[in-house]
Amino acid sequence: MNKNKVLAFVQKYTMVLILVLVVGFFTWRTGGKILLPQNITNLFAQNAYVFVLATGMLLCILTGGNIDLSVGSVVCFVGAIGAVVMDKGLNMWLAILIMLAIGLLIGAWQAFWIALVHVPPFITTLAGMLVFRGLSNVVLQGKTLGVANETFVRLFGGGANCYIPDIFGGQGMNILCLLVGAIAIVIYLVSTFTGRANRLKKGYEVEKLGATIVKSVIIALVIAFFAVKLAQYKGLPTAMIWVALIIGIYSYITSKTTTGRHFYAVGGNELATKLSGINTEKVYFIAYANMGLLAAFAGMLTIARLTSAQPTYGQNYEMDAIGSCFIGGASAYGGVGTVPGVIIGALLMGVINIGMSIIGLDANYQKVVKGLVLLAAVIFDVVSKKKQR
Amino acid sequence: MSDIILEMKNITKEFPGVKALDDVNLVVKRGSIHALVGENGAGKSTLMKVLSGIHPYGSYSGDIIYNGEICKFSKIKDSEGLGIVIIHQELALVPQMSIGENMFLGNERGKPMAINWNETYAEADKYLREVGLAESSRTLIKDIGVGKQQLVEIAKALSKKAKLLILDEPTSSLNETDSQALLDLLLHFKEEGLTSIIISHKLNEVSYVADDITVIRDGHTIETLTKGIDDFSEDRIIRGMVGREITDRFPKRHDVAIGEVAMEVKDWNVYHPLYVGKKVVDNVSLNVRKGEVVGISGLMGAGRTELAMSIFGHSYGTDISGQLFLNGEEVHLKNVKDAIKHKLAYVTEDRKGSGLILSNPIRVNSSLANLEGVSNHGVIDAEKEYAEAVDYKEKLHTKCPTVEQNVGNLSGGNQQKVLLAKWMFTDPDVLILDEPTRGIDVGAKYEIYCIINQLAAEGKSVIIISSELPEVLGMSDRIYVLNEGRIVGEFTQQEASQEKIMGAILKSGK
Numbered sequence: 001m002n003k004n005k006v007l008a009f010v011q012k013y014t015m016v017l018i019l020v021l022v023v024g025f026f027t028w029r030t031g032g033k034i035l036l037p038q039n040i041t042n043l044f045a046q047n048a049y050v051f052v053l054a055t056g057m058l059l060c061i062l063t064g065g066n067i068d069l070s071v072g073s074v075v076c077f078v079g080a081i082g083a084v085v086m087d088k089g090l091n092m093w094l095a096i097l098i099m100l101a102i103g104l105l106i107g108a109w110q111a112f113w114i115a116l117v118h119v120p121p122f123i124t125t126l127a128g129m130l131v132f133r134g135l136s137n138v139v140l141q142g143k144t145l146g147v148a149n150e151t152f153v154r155l156f157g158g159g160a161n162c163y164i165p166d167i168f169g170g171q172g173m174n175i176l177c178l179l180v181g182a183i184a185i186v187i188y189l190v191s192t193f194t195g196r197a198n199r200l201k202k203g204y205e206v207e208k209l210g211a212t213i214v215k216s217v218i219i220a221l222v223i224a225f226f227a228v229k230l231a232q233y234k235g236l237p238t239a240m241i242w243v244a245l246i247i248g249i250y251s252y253i254t255s256k257t258t259t260g261r262h263f264y265a266v267g268g269n270e271l272a273t274k275l276s277g278i279n280t281e282k283v284y285f286i287a288y289a290n291m292g293l294l295a296a297f298a299g300m301l302t303i304a305r306l307t308s309a310q311p312t313y314g315q316n317y318e319m320d321a322i323g324s325c326f327i328g329g330a331s332a333y334g335g336v337g338t339v340p341g342v343i344i345g346a347l348l349m350g351v352i353n354i355g356m357s358i359i360g361l362d363a364n365y366q367k368v369v370k371g372l373v374l375l376a377a378v379i380f381d382v383v384s385k386k387k388q389r
Numbered sequence: 390m391s392d393i394i395l396e397m398k399n400i401t402k403e404f405p406g407v408k409a410l411d412d413v414n415l416v417v418k419r420g421s422i423h424a425l426v427g428e429n430g431a432g433k434s435t436l437m438k439v440l441s442g443i444h445p446y447g448s449y450s451g452d453i454i455y456n457g458e459i460c461k462f463s464k465i466k467d468s469e470g471l472g473i474v475i476i477h478q479e480l481a482l483v484p485q486m487s488i489g490e491n492m493f494l495g496n497e498r499g500k501p502m503a504i505n506w507n508e509t510y511a512e513a514d515k516y517l518r519e520v521g522l523a524e525s526s527r528t529l530i531k532d533i534g535v536g537k538q539q540l541v542e543i544a545k546a547l548s549k550k551a552k553l554l555i556l557d558e559p560t561s562s563l564n565e566t567d568s569q570a571l572l573d574l575l576l577h578f579k580e581e582g583l584t585s586i587i588i589s590h591k592l593n594e595v596s597y598v599a600d601d602i603t604v605i606r607d608g609h610t611i612e613t614l615t616k617g618i619d620d621f622s623e624d625r626i627i628r629g630m631v632g633r634e635i636t637d638r639f640p641k642r643h644d645v646a647i648g649e650v651a652m653e654v655k656d657w658n659v660y661h662p663l664y665v666g667k668k669v670v671d672n673v674s675l676n677v678r679k680g681e682v683v684g685i686s687g688l689m690g691a692g693r694t695e696l697a698m699s700i701f702g703h704s705y706g707t708d709i710s711g712q713l714f715l716n717g718e719e720v721h722l723k724n725v726k727d728a729i730k731h732k733l734a735y736v737t738e739d740r741k742g743s744g745l746i747l748s749n750p751i752r753v754n755s756s757l758a759n760l761e762g763v764s765n766h767g768v769i770d771a772e773k774e775y776a777e778a779v780d781y782k783e784k785l786h787t788k789c790p791t792v793e794q795n796v797g798n799l800s801g802g803n804q805q806k807v808l809l810a811k812w813m814f815t816d817p818d819v820l821i822l823d824e825p826t827r828g829i830d831v832g833a834k835y836e837i838y839c840i841i842n843q844l845a846a847e848g849k850s851v852i853i854i855s856s857e858l859p860e861v862l863g864m865s866d867r868i869y870v871l872n873e874g875r876i877v878g879e880f881t882q883q884e885a886s887q888e889k890i891m892g893a894i895l896k897s898g899k
Contacts, residue, residue, distance in 0.1 A: 257768050258768075265749075265753075269743070275743055275744070
């Protein structure tokens with residue numbers, strides 16, 4: 001009985017436990033360096049694009065394990081366009097609008113072939129990967145182009161001042177950051193417990209009180225930990241605000257809306273979904289069009305962070321995004337996966353990235369490790385599915 | 390060794406919840422053609438799957454005695470090694486490959502790392518001549534007709550040195566000329582000593598070709614008729630197939646007032662989506678009234694599901710023509726959403742494949758066809774969704790710990806209830822139930838019948854499509870008989886009988 005409980009717990013929180021283990025491992029190997037405020041800050045700031053892309057990728061994967069290979073190239077292409085138009089002196093806001101529009105357009109173009117003509121997503125986006133990588137080169141004429149617009153760079157998390165300024169003027173500690181952390185904890189606790197009380201009042205099932213308390217305390221401590229670490233460095237990175245915003249929006253869409261439900265339904269049983277009067281082609285279309293939009297957003301984060309656009313940017317970004325989804329528990333068969341899960345997956349990818357860099361592992365070996373981690377995650381999914389059957 | 394090539398003794402095979410075969414006995418004489426007849430689901434195909442090792446030794450009880458020896462097949466290769474070759478109803482040929490490639494698929498000529506193509510095609514040609522085909526073995530399967538494909542299957546069986554050939558509905562997709570040619574070929578091989586077991590619904594063919602006929606019903610062997618001794622007439626065979634009492638397995642419907650026509654279909658034609666020009670539904674007209682339960686009877690492949698799905702928002706077929714009236718007004722339903730909006734519901738026969746999302750909880754499945762009903766402006770009201778799911782769970786007596794249980798973990802009967810709940814939640818006026826009790830146990834069947842009666846009592850119109858004659862007879866106020874896409878009979882409950890329905894089907898066939 002007790003053994004079963006432990007097993008069920010391990011199964012439910014496998015990825016969280018692995019994340020803890022990996023963090024522990026790197027803490028040991030780096031002599032605690034990975035937990036320095038600057039590295040924690042980098043974990044979010046450097047990997048912002050992973051969070052954004054993985055969220056979009058989740059929708060594609062939900063439809064049936066379909067992936068989008070073109071995102072890295074689209075990131076680069078949209079970034080290149082942005083850099084060029086801003087270089088020509090175009091208004092920053094107009095440039096942002098153009099970048100998002102182009103991303104959406106690219107997404108819609110691929111979505112058209114996938115959803116309406118039923119070209120396999122793998123082929124369509126493989127083609128997109130080549131096309132937009134090539135076009136990036138054309139747009140930039142093979143050269144690096146700097147992004148000089150200071151406001152743009154700061155807004156999207158680049159340069160030295162890409163942090164929310166501390167309005168309270170704290171010394172050595174960013175008070176605003178601490179305050180935001182505290183507010184986040186309070187909101188989380190209040191919503192958890194009022195929600196639980198509500199369900200209890202209406203006679204619905206709820207988790208055991210002990211479990212809820214333990215879970216809430218752990219999450220509160222984690223938020224507090226990050227808030228303190230970030231506050232010790234320079235405060236809240238602007239990129240993190242964007243990531244939080246996107247994660248918030250897409251968590252809501254996937255868990256609370258009919259549109260979100262449609263994604264899970266298509267991945268779970270496409271035929272049944274079709275016979276339930278749901279337009280499955282539209283679901284595919286939204287998934288890939290949206291992926292284009294989010295790739296454009298990741299493109300803006302990328303050129304801001306690196307304050308330039310280069311034809312090589314965004315390489316292997318698709319792998320980071322796909323990896324985060326599968327590591328975060330999305331099923332290679334579709335229909336299963338959550339945004340919070342993907343956050344865990346992206347964090348794990350980020351920790352591995354940063355940890356290996358601090359250790360000074362050869363870049364080639366870094367790729368080997370990431371590849372094996374991805375394979376292991378999917379093997380885990382496939383094997384556990386087989387057992388269920 | 391005697392003149393008995395095969396004896397199957399006391400074969401019993403159970404699937405979860407269903408006893409497919411119950412103490413079946415079959416004796417096949419060497420060099421004879423033995424026919425197996427029975428209704429859909431009687432257990433003929435299951436018996437042949439046991440014989441060929443698809444259901445391996447150990448998954449059934451009883452003995453297979455072939456050439457005087459007890460056989461324990463664990464896979465198809467084992468039975469094929471002894472010369473028992475099965476040809477399935479659905480042709481198992483790869484369309485893009487040549488005849489020769491297909492014939493030796495999994496049994497390639499030459500060495501594993503070096504296929505000998507010359508030998509392959511030379512041998513394939515030899516077997517093709519034996520079955521009377523003049524085609525080159527290099528022709529692609531997709532370029533020859535279905536009749537010739539069936540002959541290729543037989544040639545393939547011969548290439549495996551078949552001693553006992555099993556044919557599952559070999560003529561179901563053939564026209565009259567091709568069927569006749571195939572039967573004559575079987576008679577020709579019989580002369581040469583080949584034994585065949587043939588499963589068929591076409592009783593005229595069975596009486597023409599068979600030496601013995603074994604009737605299977607509800608997983609039991611009923612009788613074996615022998616040519617020259619017993620009466621081989623169609624009526625005699627039909628009596629064996631359906632001779633069964635209808636007991637009170639069906640709850641009575643009381644005082645249901647049958648109202649006006651709720652749905653009417655006129656001159657409905659549907660073509661196959663892939664095979665150009667193949668008519669699947671042929672000029673069908675039917676209607677159903679408020680509070681009425683109408684049965685559609687017919688064999689598998691008669692076009693029943695295709696008819697229902699084409700009515701349900703054109704979800705099957707191409708070039709659909711004809712008129713559809715709902716409450717006296719003509720409507721044009723372009724897609725499933727339209728159909729649901731017009732209060733039509735189609736409950737699929739394949740609840741796992743196209744009905745439910747097995748990996749999702751009952752709650753999610755219950756609301757899937759009517760998400761608007763539990764949401765505001767696209768945002769799902771989680772509490773309402775939960776409450777509705779619980780409501781239907783209680784109404785239909787679905788047995789489950791909570792509605793958060795994954796549907797995949799439920800029994801067949803309870804899955805069917807969830808599927809019904811899903812469609813009842815769309816508040817339909819007309820429900821088309823396709824094989825509503827397939828693969829579920831007697832108790833759950835009774836509960837489903839009660840739900841159907843309840844729906845009728847509420848003034849809904851229900852169409853039941855079923856292969857089980859007793860079910861159609863026991864539940865329907867009126868019965869349409871469908872065969873080869875056409876309505877070949879219409880009976881009221883008083884007129885209808887199993888013999889009349891089977892007679893209408895079998896006599897309409899070519």
